[in-house]
Amino acid sequence: MASRPTLKTIADQVGVTVSAVSLALRNDLRISQATRERIQQAAKELGYVYNRHAAGLRRGDSGTVAVCLNDLSNPFFTEFLGHMEARFREADRMMLFCHAHETPSIQARFIRQMAEHGAAGLILVPVAGTTREDLDGPQVRHLQDFPLVLISRDVADTGFDRVINDDVLGIRLLFEHLYEAGHRRFAWLGGGGDTSTARDRECSFRQQMDAAGLPVTRDSVHHGPTTLEFGDAMLERLLTMPEPPTAIMCFSDIIAFGVLAACYRHGVRPGVDISVTGFDDMAAAAYSAPALTSVRVRTDLIGQCASELLLSRMAGEQYPPVRKVVPPELVVRASTGPAA
CATH class of the missing domain: 3.40.50.2300 (Response regulator)
Incomplete structure (x- = not known):
């Protein structure tokens, strides 16, 4: 197997120094354009591949x-x-x-x-x-x-x-949108407490409920994994409550998609019989059925x-x-x- 061409291989073929080859391959203007072109053409013909690992060792990056x-x-x-x-x-x-x-x-x-x-x-x-x-x-x-x-x-x-992302602001925007639409019975489907996003979003939900004078009970807040299955399973549980929520706020779009899927199985019309919101505004949110109200994380x-x-x-x-x-x-x- 032929050995891999080096800077010296190119230098010997063109008749210049190794340092000149190194500068030319980096398009350094200290080497004339004509010489740079000769060196770069020779490197191409020889199949020379720039060794970034070696260069990185030299410059410590x-x-x-x-x-x-x-x-x-x-x-x-x-x-x-x-x-x-x-x-x-x-x-x-x-x-x-x-x-x-x-x-x-x-x-x-x-x-x-x-x-x-x-x-x-x-x-x-x-x-x-x-x-x-x-x-x-x-x-x-x-x-x-x-x-x-x-x-x-x-x-x-x-x-x-x-x-x-400003998760506190995102929840406030969603809550205000729903509150202005007349909703007073809310449920939060959250993602637990092991991440700042889950904690901040749930905390903001509780703050908005408190500011609106609405009680937060065991039936208001539910924790689970960020999965379609969690959202799907939770809708049935919420519908069996004596006073089901009129608005379900989900920690993420993924959970909300699960809720939407369960709505049709139970004969509930999202956006008419019950409102559902997500968070993140993934690309799929615009194409769910119906399209999902969400918070767009930039x-x-x-x-x-x-x-x-x-x-x-x-x-x-x-x-x-x-x-x-x-x-x-x-x-x-x-x-x-x-x-x-």
Whole structure:
């Protein structure tokens, strides 16, 4: 097997120094255009492939960015990827990717492997239950002074940059929309308490109910996984109550889709007999039956802001940790209407 061509192979063929070849392949203007073109043509003919790993070792930067998402079974989280990948590609950065399956041990292992492979920075959607100790503790000293940006989910008091959605505002927008439509009997289908998003959204729901003078009872708040099955099963339970809710507010679109599916099985018309809302405004929300009223999380702005923060940290910029809160937008569709 023929040996892989090197910078010296090109230099010998063109009759220049190795350093001249290195500069020309990076399109450095210190090498004349004619010489650059000769060198680049020779590299192409020889099948030379730029060794980014070796270059990264020389400059102490691998050129890679690590991204760890908590759960790909929820399409919402994949929306961040497209916005971030485009920005990193523009910056000539390659992405390392991990699907953590909402499992702390997988997340911890990837963080360690990312450091071992010399990634230059990390964007992380923390898995449920992630604490400050998991990011700042003694077992992750390799993250000290490491460029890291958290998105979507917050981890309180950590010393890293965070870019998150304003979940409190999102719930307020939904509640006000439903309250103005005459709803007074509400149910909350939540996602537990292991993430900042679940806690903040439920807390905001309770605050809105209290401000409106409406009681929060055992029948008002229900916890469960972010699945279609949970939403589907909960509707039947809610309908058997002496006074069923006229509005069901769901922690996520996924849960709301399950509720909508169950409505038709029980002969309930969403948007007429009962109002249903989601949160996130995934692409599918506009095409459910009926189209789902939801809160649009600006994954584009969050992804872009996080990418810029990480690139600036990787470039060595020093400033206090940033906590950026991005306001969402209310999107009203046919799944909500006046209280029956």
